[in-house]
Amino acid sequence: MNHKYRAKSYTVFLLAVLLTPLAYTEKFDLSTASVAEIHQAIDAGALSSEKLVKLYLNRIEAYDKKGPSVNCVIYINPNAVEEAKALDAERKKSGVRSPIHGIPIVLKDLIDVEDMPTTGGFVPLGAPIAPRDSTIVARIREAGGIILAKVSTTNWFGKGFDETHPIGASRNPYNLKYSPGGSSNGSGVAMASWFATLAVGTDTSVSVQSPSSHCSLAGMVGTYGMVSRAGIIPRGATQDRPGPMGRHVYDIATLFSIISGWDAEDFTTFNCIGHFPESNWASELKLPNLRGKRIGVLREMIPTGPQYEEGVAIFEKALTDMRKASAFVVDSISTGNPSIADETAQPRLRTAEYEKLHFTNAYLARLGPNAPYKTIQEMMTKVGYDKFSAGMVKALDLESPSISEDYQARYRTRLMYIALISDLMDKFQLDAITQPFYAEPAPLLEPESSSSRSSEWWEVRPGTNNLSSSLGLPAVVVPGGYTKDKNLPISIQFIGKPHTDLQVLEIAYGYEQSSKNRIPPSSTPPLPGEIFEY
Numbered sequence: 001m002n003h004k005y006r007a008k009s010y011t012v013f014l015l016a017v018l019l020t021p022l023a024y025t026e027k028f029d030l031s032t033a034s035v036a037e038i039h040q041a042i043d044a045g046a047l048s049s050e051k052l053v054k055l056y057l058n059r060i061e062a063y064d065k066k067g068p069s070v071n072c073v074i075y076i077n078p079n080a081v082e083e084a085k086a087l088d089a090e091r092k093k094s095g096v097r098s099p100i101h102g103i104p105i106v107l108k109d110l111i112d113v114e115d116m117p118t119t120g121g122f123v124p125l126g127a128p129i130a131p132r133d134s135t136i137v138a139r140i141r142e143a144g145g146i147i148l149a150k151v152s153t154t155n156w157f158g159k160g161f162d163e164t165h166p167i168g169a170s171r172n173p174y175n176l177k178y179s180p181g182g183s184s185n186g187s188g189v190a191m192a193s194w195f196a197t198l199a200v201g202t203d204t205s206v207s208v209q210s211p212s213s214h215c216s217l218a219g220m221v222g223t224y225g226m227v228s229r230a231g232i233i234p235r236g237a238t239q240d241r242p243g244p245m246g247r248h249v250y251d252i253a254t255l256f257s258i259i260s261g262w263d264a265e266d267f268t269t270f271n272c273i274g275h276f277p278e279s280n281w282a283s284e285l286k287l288p289n290l291r292g293k294r295i296g297v298l299r300e301m302i303p304t305g306p307q308y309e310e311g312v313a314i315f316e317k318a319l320t321d322m323r324k325a326s327a328f329v330v331d332s333i334s335t336g337n338p339s340i341a342d343e344t345a346q347p348r349l350r351t352a353e354y355e356k357l358h359f360t361n362a363y364l365a366r367l368g369p370n371a372p373y374k375t376i377q378e379m380m381t382k383v384g385y386d387k388f389s390a391g392m393v394k395a396l397d398l399e400s401p402s403i404s405e406d407y408q409a410r411y412r413t414r415l416m417y418i419a420l421i422s423d424l425m426d427k428f429q430l431d432a433i434t435q436p437f438y439a440e441p442a443p444l445l446e447p448e449s450s451s452s453r454s455s456e457w458w459e460v461r462p463g464t465n466n467l468s469s470s471l472g473l474p475a476v477v478v479p480g481g482y483t484k485d486k487n488l489p490i491s492i493q494f495i496g497k498p499h500t501d502l503q504v505l506e507i508a509y510g511y512e513q514s515s516k517n518r519i520p521p522s523s524t525p526p527l528p529g530e531i532f533e534y
Helices: 003-019 035-043 049-063 080-094 135-142 185-192 209-214 249-259 267-272 306-324 352-366 376-383 390-395 405-427 448-452 467-471 501-515
Strands: 027-029 073-076 104-108 146-151 198-203 218-221 241-246 294-298 328-333 432-436 475-482 489-495 531-533
Touching (some): 035 049, 049 073, 049 080, 049 104, 073 185, 080 146, 135 249, 185 198, 209 489, 218 249, 249 475, 306 501, 376 390
Parallel strands (some): 104 198, 294 432
Antiparallel strands (some): 027 531, 218 475, 432 489
16 A cells, blocks of 8 residues: 555545544443433433332342341332333423422331321331322422332331331441431431432431431431421421432432422411522532632530540541632631530420420321321320330420420520521621531440330430521531541531521532542442443
């Protein structure tokens, strides 16, 4: 072949390469896939909601009661695959209803779904099936979300994970000997093990943020009243809040935008009119750093002692990372009250104990003819007082909130601290306050013999940061790091004053994107088909 011919051939080849459209390859990984990445893969024809549901069901089959036995799933929706098929067909015909169209979601088993049982983590309740969806489930379904499963909650009426619990204790996927937190333990474990794309938990005393923290997740509670509680087994009216849990701040912002809104069945939602999302708040999370944000450190909320040293060190590194991400960190702001951590702790500021019998009875009335008992008092009499926690029995003797001076003093203290934190943030021109959510990693799982303890689960954890849960302030927790010897997560919390929910999400997102701390647990590794290129 002469040089002239070879040069001509090379020229033709080079032109062909230059004129051929570049083929970009995307990698899909179920363990890290966000809602946006799932939609991208579906739109490219590499995935479907049906396939997504089946991938999650495979993981539940492999890891929930087998393998590491993380033990969080109580009930699987038998129609999930068919619902996914129908939503896939709808997507092709008319597009998506919302950002959660065809997205599988699991629910803490206090939340009513009209065709699934609700156990409340307590077998004597009888697993009633509600005649209609809870408000948030109705919103999820209307938006095209798939309720994949009901997952475990800490025993809502009884004693820990004793024989009255449907499945017993869940295990932390990061270290199976340790607690995943509570009381939304099932939601935390399911998200850490990637059994679904998103979860909903409920929070009275850190019950969304605790498992989110211990399971290295993003978890959110909005301003009190942003999300309806109608159709959810309550603990109390003043502190209860449902909230989203997931592996990305982007994802929890997406779900929060769907489930929030005013509801005639829950009058607390009227307090937030004018502050609800009018679009998908995830689309507002654009800045991958903390430029221009002023973040305060309330040192009065950070415990001291040798058991907290590693957790506080992780928090101090987080502050350094925030500064590197261009945040203006205002350290050591003060309320002037060194006892604020104790005064906002559980059970000191807890109002739920005075409210729970009254509001549980209102929930039972909502079940109508499907209610297993007309009142909580009837249930306790028929089941036997020995099956119930000491707190439930004690509540029978508490005065009504309308006449209890202790209740009213707690409620006024709550209002005082809400105003104090709001004024403090205004004084220092803060966009958020940050602190370690737990300065101590998760505790060991308690042996079954301890399930007869007289105290409530939320009373026994020292160093718990209850500020946002006691006051109903918006808060988001995100992964901050892991302990060296036990690989247990430590989370960073961001808190805002009332009605600054989007601002808190933006700050949590900026920290998450600039630090990228989350690592999936090794106990529930990827299965075949979960990672692919397209």
